[in-house]
Amino acid sequence: MxxxxxxxxxxxxxxxxxxxxxxxxxxxxxxxxxxxxxxxxxxxxxxxxxxxxxxxxxxxxxxxxxxxxxxxxxxxxxxAGLWPADAGQRAVARSVSAEMHAGFQALRMACPMNLGMRFAARDRGEAVDAAVARVCAIWRGLREKHAASGPFLFGAFTAADAMYAPVVCRLDGYSIPVDDVCRAYMDAVLALPAFQEWRAAGLKEPGIADYDNIDETLVARF
Ligand SMILES: N[C@@H](CCC(=O)N[C@@H](CS)C(=O)NCC(=O)O)C(=O)O
Missing domain, CATH: 3.40.30.10 (Glutaredoxin)
Structure with missing residues (x-):
């Protein structure tokens, strides 16, 4: 492949x-x-x-x-168990993945993924706040249910975590405040060796002015 x-x-x-x-x-x-x-x-x-x-x-x-x-x-x-084995959990995993795939435009537009930079927290408006609140509600609900079986949304890593990984990067990179449960989930995704491999390769690529010259207060450039 x-x-x-x-x-x-x-x-x-x-x-x-x-x-x-x-x-x-x-x-x-x-x-x-x-x-x-x-x-x-x-x-x-x-x-x-x-x-x-x-x-x-x-x-x-x-x-x-x-x-x-x-x-x-x-x-x-x-x-590989990319979807949960349980049919009910699988249906929920597909629901949250489809919701991610089709939604959260305000967050995507306001906070494009940029692994080379970290920006300061600031007020990003109601639409972004609503998207972040919904993402965090999804994460909290799943983490509460599956806390005992691992650090990811359904315990073990599934497709749903892959679908939300860019949002993890956005909330992290734009210093968007989240509660401790969501922060722990984000840290688990960011610590995945596969994610670190992706990020390290991304940081070796050339920066692109169109993406980097955005009107945000920069707190770190990697
Ligand atoms: N819904 C598509 C979206 C893919 C997409 O928008 N890809 C962007 C890169 S992140 C692209 O290829 N853009 C072409 C360009 O900017 O020239 C998917 O899930 O794969």
Missing amino acids: KLIVASKRYSSWSLRPWLAMRVAGAPFEEHVIILRQPDTKAEIARYSPSGVVPVLRDGDLTVWDSLAIIEYVAERFPE
């Missing part, structure tokens, strides 16, 4: 299937397309029928869209 992703420093959509595949132990090669270069569009078009990445190639098969890739990998590697 070959996974085509965009800049690891910025591409929140790419992080999700990459993290799921690494944690699942699925063997794959990767190809990174750096965003905002003169040939970025053409490079993406070589692989992606939709004009965006991530894209998974498996022989003749092309799977585009981060959630579709995770679903495919979960089916190919059932022993």
Whole structure:
């Protein structure tokens, strides 16, 4: 399998299937397309029928869209437990993953993933506050239920954690205040060796002015 992703420093959509595949132990090669270069569009078009990445190639098969890739990998590697074994929990994991996939636009727009920078806390407006409150309610509810079986949303790492990993980066990188339960969950995701591998690679990529020159108070540049 070959996974085509965009800049690891910025591409929140790419992080999700990459993290799921690494944690699942699925063997794959990767190809990174750096965003905002003169040939970025053409490079993406070589692989992606939709004009965006991530894209998974498996022989003749092309799977585009981060959630579709995770679903495919979960089916190919059932022993990895990318979805919870229990049907009820699986349905909830799919619900929160679909909610993430289709929602939280205000948070995405206001706080684009940027692993190279940390910004100061500030008032980000009602729509962002509402999105953060909803994310934290999801995390708290699941962590309360599954605390005894591990540090992730359903105890062990699942696709739902991969789907929320970019939000973990956003809340962390934009210093958005969260309660202790959510902070502990975020720390568990940020400490995953696979996430650290992704981040270290992202920090070696060139910074892109379009993404870095944003109107925020910078507290750290990595
Ligand atoms: N819904 C898609 C969204 C993918 C997406 O928007 N990818 C961005 C990178 S994060 C992209 O390829 N952008 C192309 C560009 O900026 O030229 C998914 O989940 O895979």
